[in-house]
Amino acid sequence: MVEIKTPEQIARMRAAGLVVAAIHEATTAAAVPGVSTKDLDEIAAKVIADHGAKPNFLGYGGFPGNICTSVNDVVVHGIPDRRTVLKDGDIISIDAGAIVDGWHGDAAVTCFVGGGHAPALIELSRVTEESMWAGIAAFRKGHRLEDISRAVESYIRRQPRPSSGKYGIVEDYGGHGIGSEMHMDPHLLNYVSKKRGRGIKLVPGVCLAIEPMVTLGSPATHVMDDEWTVRTDDGSWASHWEHSIALTEEGPIVLTAPDGGRAKLAEYGITTAPDPLG
Template sequence: MAILIKTPAEIEKMRISGIALRKVHNALAPTVAPGVSTMDLEKVAVAKIAELGGIAAFKGYHGFPAALCTSINQEVVHGMPNAKRILKDGDIISIDCGVILDGFYSDAAVTYAVGTASPSTRKLLDTTLASLEAAILECQVGGRLGDIGAAVQEMCEGAGLGVVRDFVGHGIGRSMHEDPQVPNFGTRGKGPRLKAGMVLAIEPMINAGKPEVKVLPDGWTAVTVDGSYSAHFEHTVAITKDGPQVLTR
């Protein structure tokens, strides 16, 4: 495992990429509503990325056809935008997006409740987001990679939720996926030591039911085996001597 250490100048470039990505998410947020298609969301993202002078990181990546991953309800990750997929009241949708700016990648995801959320749905969303924030706090020089996953696992399993094992976070920089893998489960005090200059995409993928997932015949869309809803939140985080810096905040 070769974990690439970024210089302060490189982290600053990644921050600029992350700010652009946040502007994309900010443009998408008010668009999420009943009656909107996932292709409508894709068009908003494509236009905003172009306006900002960026490149859609996902489009064409291993053949993926879109700038966004739009995953609804029981879809965990990698759902593909489609003009026929119309959001309904009570749905949830994970919108995952990446931007390349000046050669550096940023990656972030948000799960939205569409219209009215049930108490169980709200618990899923709130707990998943809180687990991401807990994981970010573990991004301290001298800590261990296992501390990050343990923070997610402890919070989510403690709330009776299922932590997905099949998909994990990752290092990020001049490439979308770099070492190390960043699981959402783990043992505190285990794994590589965290060093200043590491940049990680931390992304809890949490199911309301059991953790098992399967990939649909399209080769991309991952869904929960038991049909339960799934939430996904993600930030790109730099580890620095002054503590974690969330580059996509």
């Protein structure tokens, strides 16, 4: 049931991915003390409109925002509003998406508001982001889905333990297929589960959103009364990073990275596919 894309469809997804990258550029620059998460949502809406794209979060299952804004102990799916005003020392995950010609892009970044952040928080974000790239590097022709999960988990487990004792890899949420819809098969775990088997074989045309979510404590989470906001049970802060990636005959391309992932994947000795948009 996994959707296999043609090169032409991947090119449209690349166009959507570049809109997502533009959303992140604008919203992360605006994520300063005194700004509300609704302000960030309105910035995202303007970027989407200016690019002639459509939002894929707005109205999805009834979600009321153009982006998800998850602050501090909110892991994912935070709803933008006027009440949530960013403060010096906060961290925020901005999860953004866009649709171009019916094809989707989806990515998330964790950014720091103001300054004075504890080294443990800076390291949390670094570990989460780098585990994402380890997973992307495992997205290779002939590999299995589980190889991505193993790469993400292994990277996190190899890192020195934080003062809180360990990093919590959130288990209730993970990556996913993406293409003509935002969330599609297969579901991608950020850890290895023997119950799930090795998963699909990775072949050209497969497109995935790889998105680890890591906490500074327990991985346990709960959904708030708004039926969207996901918080950690123990109040520990969390980081969330995500990119959408396509596998082509010529290798991977990170659809939501401005350079297609070329610089980061070069660190793994991987050459990315040519950008379908030139």
